[in-house]
Amino acid sequence: MSGGASGGGSAGGAVSATSAGLVADVAASIGAFELRARIEVAPGEILAVLGPNGAGKSTLLHAIAGTVLPDSGSVHVGGRELTRRGAGPRSAQHDVAPEQRRVGLLGQQPLLFPHLSVLENVAFAARARGARTHAARAAARARLEQFGLAELALRRPRQLSGGQQQRVALARTLAAEPEVLLLDEPFAALDVQAAAEMRELISGVPGSARIPVVLVTHDPLDAIVLARRSVVLQEGRIAADGATSEVLGHPTTPFAAALAGVNLVVGSVDDEGCVVVPATPSAHGQGVPLFRLRGSAPGTGTGDTDPPVGSAASAVFSPGAVHAAPADHRAPAASAVNRWTGTVAQLRPVPGGVRIGIAELPDLVVDVPSAAAVSLDLTTGARLDFTIPAAEVSVRALPASVLR
Numbered sequence: 014m015s016g017g018a019s020g021g022g023s024a025g026g027a028v029s030a031t032s033a034g035l036v037a038d039v040a041a042s043i044g045a046f047e048l049r050a051r052i053e054v055a056p057g058e059i060l061a062v063l064g065p066n067g068a069g070k071s072t073l074l075h076a077i078a079g080t081v082l083p084d085s086g087s088v089h090v091g092g093r094e095l096t097r098r099g100a101g102p103r104s105a106q107h108d109v110a111p112e113q114r115r116v117g118l119l120g121q122q123p124l125l126f127p128h129l130s131v132l133e134n135v136a137f138a139a140r141a142r143g144a145r146t147h148a149a150r151a152a153a154r155a156r157l158e159q160f161g162l163a164e165l166a167l168r169r170p171r172q173l174s175g176g177q178q179q180r181v182a183l184a185r186t187l188a189a190e191p192e193v194l195l196l197d198e199p200f201a202a203l204d205v206q207a208a209a210e211m212r213e214l215i216s217g218v219p220g221s222a223r224i225p226v227v228l229v230t231h232d233p234l235d236a237i238v239l240a241r242r243s244v245v246l247q248e249g250r251i252a253a254d255g256a257t258s259e260v261l262g263h264p265t266t267p268f269a270a271a272l273a274g275v276n277l278v279v280g281s282v283d284d285e286g287c288v289v290v291p292a293t294p295s296a297h298g299q300g301v302p303l304f305r306l307r308g309s310a311p312g313t314g315t316g317d318t319d320p321p322v323g324s325a326a327s328a329v330f331s332p333g334a335v336h337a338a339p340a341d342h343r344a345p346a347a348s349a350v351n352r353w354t355g356t357v358a359q360l361r362p363v364p365g366g367v368r369i370g371i372a373e374l375p376d377l378v379v380d381v382p383s384a385a386a387v388s389l390d391l392t393t394g395a396r397l398d399f400t401i402p403a404a405e406v407s408v409r410a411l412p413a414s415v416l417r
């Protein structure tokens with residue numbers, strides 16, 4: 014799925030236009046920001062798009078919806094070409110107007126018509142597509158029934174909770190029978206209960222409507238619960254793309270690692286199969302000279318699938334898998350594996366314990382249980398020995414370009 018505009022090559026080139034799903038391969042610029050991304054989503058599939066603020070997630074959705082016109086590239090839904098733009102000034106251009114795209118876009122706010130009842134709001138979508146009033150109302154009633162909203166049919170939007178409004182907005186979006194559904198942080202403005210109800214409805218969309226769904230979210234749990242595949246968009250590029258379990262279970266970018274709540278370090282592989290990471294010298298002048306991590310889980314650091322010596326690799330481990338103990342002042346040898354001494358830089362409470370930031374390895378955090386935190390007498394500036402069992406470390410090969 015990756016490559017294309019995201020790989021810097023084929024925006025404006027051939028894409029699988031005959032695909033039954035959504036294929037968007039676009040390069041778009043807004044001011045200084047440049048998006049180059051390709052996504053492909055099958056009918057009945059939910060693709061989660063994760064990424065930090067300003068990564069271009071909304072821009073990607075708007076390029077599909079037709080409210081942002083890409084500089085180059087193409088958008089196809091069900092084999093229908095919605096946009097084709099070449100890079101050159103004389104290249105052929107083709108853009109279906111947003112209202113004719115049959116693309117449903119739902120954002121954080123429901124944006125219902127305040128003067129129409131719930132029923133009329135939902136019926137409006139079918140009427141806008143040419144359905145007669147009676148048929149549109151009947152279809153709207155059926156959809157409200159399906160969404161558990163039938164009792165609210167005669168209310169105005171202001172008489173609904175935020176969660177009910179958002180569910181009505183989803184019903185209205187689907188009533189237009191879109192060929193693709195784009196969801197831009199649909200849970201962001203909802204409380205926990207309302208978000209759960211909305212999640213439940215969205216999880217049923219692929220099965221009932223058999224359309225491709227793109228879900229932009231900041232919450233990794235949304236991706237885990239709703240999407241079998243995820244992409245991570247960073248600075249306008251696809252930084253990770255694959256099964257959600259892989260993208261979050263073995264993240265390759267610090268952003269994805271932070272989302273998944275795990276530590277990610279990147280380094281080169283030495284002749285013992287360890288990932289070697291240079292550490293930042295600490296203010297105490299006692300930086301960890303080399304940080305070496307070895308994994309032992311099958312296929313993740315030992316055996317035939319080991320990354321070759323000198324290649325780039327990542328090591329991923331949970332903050333709670335690290336054991337902390339008072340430093341024994343005989344600094345571990347530079348050759349120590351899965352063991353290092355570090356200086357406590359920050360301490361903050363987390364459920365069940367304390368999270369330690371380490372001065373020499375600022376990208377890592379270690380979680381110690383409350384009881385251990387008390388016995389360690391934790392203070393900033395304290396020196397601790399950290400160890401992690403190899404079985405808790407997952408090592409994977411990375412493209413060589415990450416070390417440049």
Ligand SMILES: Nc1ncnc2c1ncn2[C@@H]1O[C@H](COP(=O)(O)OP(=O)(O)OP(=O)(O)O)[C@@H](O)[C@H]1O
Nearest residue numbers: 043044045046064065066067068069070071072073
């Ligand atoms: N109308 C606009 N004018 C100027 N710059 C814009 C405009 N819309 C978006 N941008 C810029 O384009 C970049 C991508 O924005 P976009 O909204 O697509 O990101 P995002 O990943 O959806 O972010 P967020 O998670 O904060 O919603 C940002 O740098 C943003 O400032």
